[in-house]
Amino acid sequence: MDRRKALRTIGFGTTAITVTPAVLGMLQSCQTQTSSFNPIHFSKEQFSVVSQLMDLIIPKTDIPGAIELKLPEFLDGYINIILNKPAQEKIVAGLDHFIKGSLEASGKSSAGRLDRADLDAQLAKYLKADQDQQKAWQDENSAYQKAVKEDSTLAQPTSAASYEFADQLRSMTINAFKTNEYIGENVLAYVSIPGEQKGCVDLMEATGGKAWSL
Amino acid sequence: MNNTFDAIVVGTGISGGWAAKELCEKGLKTLVLERGPMIQHPVDYTTAHMDNWDFEGGDKITQEIRKRQPKQSRTNYVNTESTSHFFVDDNKHPYNEDKRFDWIRGYHVGGRSLLWGRQSYRMSDFDFEANAKDGIAVDWPIRYKDLVPWYSYVEKYIGISGEKLGLPHLPDSEFLKPMELNCVEDELKSAVAKKYTDRVITIGRVAHITEGTKPGLGRNTCQYRNRCRRGCPFGAYFSSNSSTLPAAEATGNMTLRPNSVVSEVMYDADTKKATGVRMIDAETQEVIEYKAKVVFLCASTVASTSILMQSTSDRFPNGMGNDSGELGHNLMDHHFRLGATATVEGHEDKYYTGRRPNGIYIPRFRNIGGATNQKDFIRGYGYQGGASRGNWTEMIKEMGYGEGLKDAVLTPGGWKIGMTAFGETLPYHDNKMYLDHDKKDQWGLPTVTFDAEIKENEKIMRKDMTVQAAEMLDAAGFKDVTPFDKGYSMGLGIHEMGTARMGRDPKTSVLNKYNQLHSVSNVYVTDGSGMTSAGNQNPSLTYMALTARAVDHAVKELKKMNL
Numbered sequence: 001m002d003r004r005k006a007l008r009t010i011g012f013g014t015t016a017i018t019v020t021p022a023v024l025g026m027l028q029s030c031q032t033q034t035s036s037f038n039p040i041h042f043s044k045e046q047f048s049v050v051s052q053l054m055d056l057i058i059p060k061t062d063i064p065g066a067i068e069l070k071l072p073e074f075l076d077g078y079i080n081i082i083l084n085k086p087a088q089e090k091i092v093a094g095l096d097h098f099i100k101g102s103l104e105a106s107g108k109s110s111a112g113r114l115d116r117a118d119l120d121a122q123l124a125k126y127l128k129a130d131q132d133q134q135k136a137w138q139d140e141n142s143a144y145q146k147a148v149k150e151d152s153t154l155a156q157p158t159s160a161a162s163y164e165f166a167d168q169l170r171s172m173t174i175n176a177f178k179t180n181e182y183i184g185e186n187v188l189a190y191v192s193i194p195g196e197q198k199g200c201v202d203l204m205e206a207t208g209g210k211a212w213s214l
Numbered sequence: 215m216n217n218t219f220d221a222i223v224v225g226t227g228i229s230g231g232w233a234a235k236e237l238c239e240k241g242l243k244t245l246v247l248e249r250g251p252m253i254q255h256p257v258d259y260t261t262a263h264m265d266n267w268d269f270e271g272g273d274k275i276t277q278e279i280r281k282r283q284p285k286q287s288r289t290n291y292v293n294t295e296s297t298s299h300f301f302v303d304d305n306k307h308p309y310n311e312d313k314r315f316d317w318i319r320g321y322h323v324g325g326r327s328l329l330w331g332r333q334s335y336r337m338s339d340f341d342f343e344a345n346a347k348d349g350i351a352v353d354w355p356i357r358y359k360d361l362v363p364w365y366s367y368v369e370k371y372i373g374i375s376g377e378k379l380g381l382p383h384l385p386d387s388e389f390l391k392p393m394e395l396n397c398v399e400d401e402l403k404s405a406v407a408k409k410y411t412d413r414v415i416t417i418g419r420v421a422h423i424t425e426g427t428k429p430g431l432g433r434n435t436c437q438y439r440n441r442c443r444r445g446c447p448f449g450a451y452f453s454s455n456s457s458t459l460p461a462a463e464a465t466g467n468m469t470l471r472p473n474s475v476v477s478e479v480m481y482d483a484d485t486k487k488a489t490g491v492r493m494i495d496a497e498t499q500e501v502i503e504y505k506a507k508v509v510f511l512c513a514s515t516v517a518s519t520s521i522l523m524q525s526t527s528d529r530f531p532n533g534m535g536n537d538s539g540e541l542g543h544n545l546m547d548h549h550f551r552l553g554a555t556a557t558v559e560g561h562e563d564k565y566y567t568g569r570r571p572n573g574i575y576i577p578r579f580r581n582i583g584g585a586t587n588q589k590d591f592i593r594g595y596g597y598q599g600g601a602s603r604g605n606w607t608e609m610i611k612e613m614g615y616g617e618g619l620k621d622a623v624l625t626p627g628g629w630k631i632g633m634t635a636f637g638e639t640l641p642y643h644d645n646k647m648y649l650d651h652d653k654k655d656q657w658g659l660p661t662v663t664f665d666a667e668i669k670e671n672e673k674i675m676r677k678d679m680t681v682q683a684a685e686m687l688d689a690a691g692f693k694d695v696t697p698f699d700k701g702y703s704m705g706l707g708i709h710e711m712g713t714a715r716m717g718r719d720p721k722t723s724v725l726n727k728y729n730q731l732h733s734v735s736n737v738y739v740t741d742g743s744g745m746t747s748a749g750n751q752n753p754s755l756t757y758m759a760l761t762a763r764a765v766d767h768a769v770k771e772l773k774k775m776n777l
Contacts, residue, residue: 199394
């Protein structure tokens with residue numbers, strides 16, 4: 001559930017809501033989930049933003065979304081064990097740019113205050129931008145990559161860096177989603193031991209239109 | 215322990231396994247030495263049943279693996295979380311590079327037979343006659359007809375799946391039923407057949423059982439899991455562990471000794487023969503000598519050559535069998551990592567079943583006579599590749615994020631196709647490995663230094679490799695045809711060979727036509743080091759045939775009291 005929204009509802013309208021044990025239970029489970037996890041790569045505040053962003057990229061439908069599937073936790077570990085130091089630092093720098101842009105756009109003072117709507121607006125700005133704009137940011141980033149080799153003090157332009165971060169986060173979120181055990185075994189077409197190989201078959205007959213898990 | 219045997223085999227990979235099996239089945243008490251630990255089929259395939267999500271990073275190469283295996287990691291694919299335990303720790307097993315050389319190794323019983331790509335192609339007289347015709351290096355001392363019965367013999371035992379084509383330059387093997395092309399590969403096949411008379415698309419020929427069973431420790435039909443490199447619990451692809459070593463074991467004639475680092479072959483100047491080998495126990499550091507009537511070096515190209523280089527005596531101050539000075543020279547590999555990719559429209563309602571551990575193959579079509587002969591380069595190349603339905607990730611920028619994206623990534627993406635060429639590398643005397651006696655390994659043995667690179671002929675060939683790939687994909691009407699060259703450094707093909715070449719003349723070669731050292735008749739070397747030229751075919755099948763043939767020769771010679 002959307003913990004932030006629930007908390008806000010409680011905060012602003014104490015009389016309007018009956019806090020039943022069931023609601024309490026949900027709130028507690030949400031809280032335990034976030035508070036018990038200590039990210040290795042991100043600070044808690046960064047992790048909270050990344051989690052919201054991932055949940056916007058892969059939201060809950062009739063299939064669980066990023067937060068419920070613990071994709072942010074997977075990503076934190078993935079970044080920690082798979083990526084090298086420069087790649088790790090680049091992600092944090094990109095995230096900082098992204099947060100900075102989000103704060104400017106929302107007029108809020110700290111990352112902790114950014115809500116789902118603020119982050120959605122910012123994500124849309126980058127990932128739903130028209131192709132020309134996306135191309136322009138990509139070009140800006142390649143130009144920066146070249147220039148920074150000559151002069152390491154150069155700063156990456158905020159919009160281009162935010163775009164790069166959002167784009168990378170999307171790829172990594174999809175990777176996390178497709179590497180997830182629940183998705184891999186229950187949602188995608190999963191056959192542990194196929195036992196036979198057919199080169200050209202009808203998609204609907206083979207998997208009902210789903211992609212193979214493995 | 216009795217230290218005297220009829221035969222000693224050094225190495226348990228694809229060649230060593232075959233030498234062990236053949237020697238034991240012919241009744242010789244055989245000691246088989248392996249430098250690494252035991253890997254028992256199938257119980258030691260610890261990751262065989264794990265899915266991607268059972269690994270912390272989803273089965274990728276972690277930073278920790280990169281630290282332990284900086285050189286193995288140059289492949290960027292072999293040593294992921296599910297397989298890194300089968301590859302060497304580069305810090306514990308160092309080597310040196312005058313020029314970059316990617317030496318990819320597995321030190322354990324079974325060696326790289328557990329890890330290989332399983333593509334299996336016969337060589338032909340276009341290969342065996344090539345050096346003589348081109349006036350390059352030295353002539354092979356054998357021709358295709360010498361190997362034909364031995365190719366058949368090993369193929370029937372191991373199981374090769376493939377399609378009969380009747381091509382003179384890529385002779386058919388004894389085939390089990392071929393795996394299937396998918397819809398897009400079929401489309402490419404038709405398009406290429408329509409446009410070209412010189413080339414053909416076929417399914418890869420692989421050492422997989424596709425029907426029935428084969429002898430060994432439980433060898434069954436392929437289950438299409440495509441997790442071969444983790445070790446196959448079904449024994450569906452050929453490895454020493456599932457096949458030749460159990461066969462040798464079953465005779466009661468094999469003594470298999472893991473953790474045995476062979477340092478040299480011992481020589482007796484009076485008899486002019488090898489007396490056996492000296493080895494170091496990798497765990498206890500104990501130095502032990504074993505005696506035998508015949509020694510088979512099957513430790514892999516670089517390792518067998520190092521052992522010969524370390525086997526010095528008054529008679530052989532520069533390494534055993536090195537009267538020619540060619541030992542360590544003529545190092546070859548197959549150069550690759552270039553070709554073309556494309557996307558394919560249509561077939562949206564089509565898919566495939568099974569994770570095919572194989573791809574398409576395009577046999578060599580250059581320099582095989584008539585119009586195929588090229589003016590600017592000699593020899594040839596083949597392509598390996600395949601089509602699949604990708605994951606949408608890279609193509610869905612316009613999809614943004616959210617529910618639409620989520621739905622899309624759960625369905626098969628558009629079709630894409632790609633192919634990469636594997637080209638012949640010429641045997642250059644300049645391309646060499648040598649020993650550095652100042653830098654020792656943990657057993658006090660000298661380390662290997664590589665000094666090799668591709669040269670003009672390969673570089674010119676590489677241009678043709680990308681152009682032709684792109685042209686074929688164009689001919690099929692595929693979209694976004696993109697040629698690529700990801701660059702190549704020696705060794706990356708993991709087909710290192712040629713450093714103790716076969717030849718007719720002891721003055722210019724190390725081994726004779728039966729893989730015997732010209733100058734020490736009871737030492738046979740039957741791994742890749744004997745290769746006089748590289749061909750462009752994946753070489754393991756040829757090593758197996760050469761090994762079986764060499765053992766047959768050795769046992770006959772022993773019976774005639776010639777060894």
